Amino acid sequence: MYHFLIARFTHHRIHHSSVLCRNAFSLFFDSRSFSVSNTNHYHQPENFTLSTLVNSCGLSPETALKLSKRLQTKNPNGPNAVVQLLTNHGFSDSQLRIYVKKHPLVLLSDAQNTLLPKLKFFQSIGVSTTDLPKILIGNTSFLSKSLHKHLIPRYEVIRSLVCNDKEVVSALKHCSRNLHCGWAVKDAALNIEVLRKLNVPQGCISLLVSNFSGVAFTKHSVFVEAVNSVKELGFDPLKSNFVLALQVFAKMNKDIWESRFKIFKKWGWSRDMCLSAFLKHPQYVMISEEKIIKVMNFLVNDVGVSPEDIARMPGILNRNLEKTFIPRWAVVKILRSRGLVKSDLRISSVISISEKKFLERYVTRFQKDAPLLLDAYNG
Template sequence: MFHFLIPRFIHHTTLQCRNALSLFFNPRYFSHQSDNNLTLSNLVNSCNLSPETSLKLSKRLKLVKNPNGPDAVIQLFRNYGLSDSQLSKLVKKRPFLLLSDPQNTLLPKLKFLQSIGVSTTDFPKILIGNTSFLSANLENNLIPRYQIVRSLVRDDKEVVSALKHGSWIFYNDSMVNDSVPNIEILRKLGVPQRYVSLLVCYFPSVAFNKHSVFVEAVDSVIEMGFNPLQLNFVLALRVIVSMDKENWESKFKIYAKWGWSRDVCLLAFRKRPQCMLMSEKCINKAMSFLVKDAGHTPEDIAKFPVILSRNLEKVLVPRFAVVKILKSSGLKKSGLTLGSFTLISGEKFLEKYVTPFQKDLPLLLDAYKDAYKAHKTD
């Protein structure tokens, strides 16, 4: 019955697809096989599969020995935290998961992930991020790869973090194989394990990159004067590996428009590697405010490049408004470097630059709030 229903649903509207998906996950439809077929059609349609894939899937579903198999697969994923919309994404990326044996093929892999600390909150991101994980062999592929990743970090919690930021690492032979010599280079240079773990957990595309590319990046970072014992070493490594030469050179041109020479750019990069990852729009927006509105020189900004990544509307504009009032009133003149009031927390800023002066300037807090609102609506 199922394969005759597929064409009827292929051309449904988006709204009908959404209704069909909600229909599929209504528990009362799990009791009758004819209804199961109908709702499976709706699920396939909601995923916008091609007619060819839909027809092939419907024919193979018809041959499944256990008629409740597809429903058992769906229910298993629901038990591990996948919502209706997440199930739709998963099936869209890998429709033939519906044909899997839930108990013998899928469940052992899900239990393995659970055993290393993957929570129901983590499962959707990891599984949708790499659906190939579910088709890999547990004993011959997944566990050996887990052991490699585990050897690079401090505990299973960090393995899970690496999976969430790059679930493909469990299914990519070349990446996993390159990671061991890559990390070995860092350890020989004396890079602390906490920074190695940061690279593996949050920037796996860097740690698992091609070895020759990684070696070249390490050499470049050392040549630029970064200390392997400091955090900025791995942050700079992340930038160099992530950017091609054309993109790297384009950032020098953008900053040059605001008066930064190449040497000044490199100085700022050594202080704050992330400044070279900012988009042209963000750089221009921050520089325009700091130079034109706040009246600071490009050289001043280069001494505190982290200021460029501070939120313009929520942090820079309201804080500069307060500092301007304090200066003009003569209540605060010393200790007002760029870093002193832009790099601290919001709570600390209010405690240091607003609360002590409210007796003399009762509207200072309002000015702080109004500056944020005014710039937000510009």
């Protein structure tokens, strides 16, 4: 059960000292923080003159004081109902702490009449109890916005751009803050119209909106400039790489773009090789400089792959060094030493496949001949 820790403080204690003030406002926002019951009956708080709402959820003493005064005059038992409601809709203890820290005024909400209809709306479009806390934590203003004047109209805009509600939910999970701006809603419609005039397939448009909603809802002038840059490089609007390149240009400024090319030039790539790799796998330029250096060093110096070969398969650069490259290369070395695979086995065929396929093709298949393969892969 959650229990609000209630404390009574006299006026002279409130103003005594900053140290005492911080101690007075300490909140242990754990399983005892709020007073709720698994039934629909709530424990009445003793006193909400000054709620201890600070340490664990990160509220400042000043914010907690203002909030506690409003709770006292509005609805002393309201927070219990709010927390009960959010808990019933998938929020864990830690997620509650994070959400309240970001949006403390949610505790002032009317749980049944204001919050519940919004939560039911999200459920009606297919948002699971697993995704709901993540979406709301990422977009704290959702529960403070009007259901009929804001949430439903925004949903209808996104729904008009994609194929189904599942893609709407994906867009919300990747939601941009721009979604709350009136100009962004208008610009999104204009942005997608630009793509439709280029005959970009609906599947590619859905890919952009559901996975890169920040790009779809960006300013129209920025979007058009990015589209023109992608067209100039020769991307085919009928293929998904067009929108993948579009999201790169919409997010990355020229300086970062040039800095990435400088790194690869140190490994022997020409500018043409960089652009050729970009045409094959646009997202490789979004990799951080630190990761590029680590992966290139491993592939070139440890594995022995030539920089030219890497440029021909840039997609592998996105894979995780510690979780994918190193353990899979350990398996390949054992298989090569036993003569169980060809010595010229392409690293791209080993790195690019799923974990399930890798285990089936290179570990389980050879367990009798090399029983330590799984240990090498895990170790």
